Each structure stands twice: as C-alpha cells, then as structure tokens.
Amino acid sequence: MVVAQSGTLEPGALVGGVLLVLAGLWVGRIAVRSLGRLVTMVGTETRAVEAVEPGTVEVEGTVAPAGGEVESGLEDETAVIVEHRTQTEQRQQYANEQSNSLPRIPLPQQLTPNALNSVSAVPFYVEDDTGRVLVDGARADTSLDADAKDRERVGHQRREYSVEGQATPAEEYTPPKRDGLLTKLLSLFGVSPTQVPASEAIDGEDLVITRDGENAEFLVSDTAEWRGWIRQVAMAVLWTVIALALVGAGGYFLLTGAGVDVAGGLGL
Secondary structure, X not given: XXXXXXXXXXXXXXXXXXXHHHXXXXXXXXXXXXXXXXXXXXXXXXXXXXXXXXXXXEEEEEEEEOOOOEEOOOOOOEEOEEEEOOOHHHHHHHXXXXXXXXXXXXXXXXXXXXXXXXXXXXXXXXXXXXXXXXXXXXXXXEEOOOOOOOOOEEOOOOOEEEEEEEEEEHHHOOOXXXXXXXXXXXXXXXXXXXXXXXXXXXXXXXXXXXXXXXXXXXXXXXXXXHHHHHHHHHHHHHHHHHHHXXXXXXXXXXXXXXXXXXXXXXXX
16 A cells, blocks of 8 residues: 655644544443453353352342432332433423323333443342342442333332342442542433432341452343343444444544645545
C-alpha cells in the first residue's frame, strides 16, 4: 500500500479521530467485561448455599429482602434491584393505564447491564433448601431475561435467580464509596439511585457475596445457565465489532488530520 502525504494538517479531524478512538476503547471495555463474565460463568460450579466458602462462588435460589426494598416505578411494586432506563416516563404511562404490554428495552441497553443504566439496589438473601446467604446488591451487575416485560426488577416475585461473585467473610466487608463522578453526573439529571451497602444488613451473617475489586465479576441473573452464556457471547461480539469500527474510523480521521491522503493511498 502506498500512502500519499498531502501535507495539510486538519485540527478538526485530529480531534474527531482522538474522540472516536477513545470511544472505541471505552466500548472495548464492555466487550472485555463480557468475556470475563463468560469465562467466570463457565469455570464456576454452582453449589448449595450451605457449601459456600470464601472465594469465587455461584449459587441459585429465590430472592428474599434483607430488611429493605426499593420502588420499581411500575404499578407501585417493590424489588431489591431496579434498573432505571431512558423509557421511564413511557413505562410509567403504561403502568398507569394498567397495560399488560410494556415497551421493549432498546437493544444496546439490553446488552449492557449497568453500562447504560443506573441501578437502585439493596442487600438481599438468596435462599435454597440448605440455607441463605447475603448478597451485596449495590455492587452487582444484572443480566435479566430480555423477553420478560418486567426484566428490570429483581426480587418482586418468587422465582429462581443465580448469583455469581466473591464470597467474603462478613467481618472483612467494606462498603463501596458512592460519591464518585458518575453519581454526581446522574444527580444533575435528576437521577439519584438508591444504593444500600450490605453492611446495613449484616447481622450474624458469616459471608457476603460481593465484588472483590473494581473489575472482578459479580452478576445477578434470572436466565438459565446456557442462556447466560449465549448472552455474554452476544454482548462480547456486538461490542467488539462496534469498538473495532470506532477505532478504525478514529484511525482514519487521525491520519487524515495529520495530512495523510489515506483514500489516495488506497487507490480510492
């Protein structure tokens, strides 16, 4: 390939290229996290609650409140985790009309748990026939059934959920900080998610399932295991393609802005 040099710098193209590359890297982070979730899900065996020990665990069972709940915004129901999306007003209208059909969640938001959504969450228990374990809902990502009309709520009805995260001794649990930049930005748009740490519900508990480290995997899901795997693969593929497209476009604008005639060099 012969690259032609035009010699003319274009600051606008340079800035646009940098922004596109940065956006591509941010989107790529979503893809990497999806791959991380998939690897953790495949490599972690589901165990009974009574067999939970410190370390990476996966448990299944029904959800029970650990002393508090949050308003779901739909038909005055409560839950332990609620995802807030851009269709809040439209969904509220449907709820007020007591309609049985709610609008579909936009695909990008279906495939980016907690990346494009703000989340209200309180600590809760996962219970099975052997016992119960406390879960730090405020730190969890969610991957809920995309076909369910009420998929943005966890714990509003008795159904099976799976939780995958790090079981930590209760005495070693440290509440997360909620005074970061994202929280301040959300407050500017009138969004103030309820985030209650597990420390508010630790009362004689031995373990808490939580996120150990900023990038560790911690997922709450109501889908079958194989569907969860497919979902993470779909997310990784989608966001990898988008990331590569953004980085490629950004590279093109950077070269153009630097005075390189890319189209001419490619013979276009």
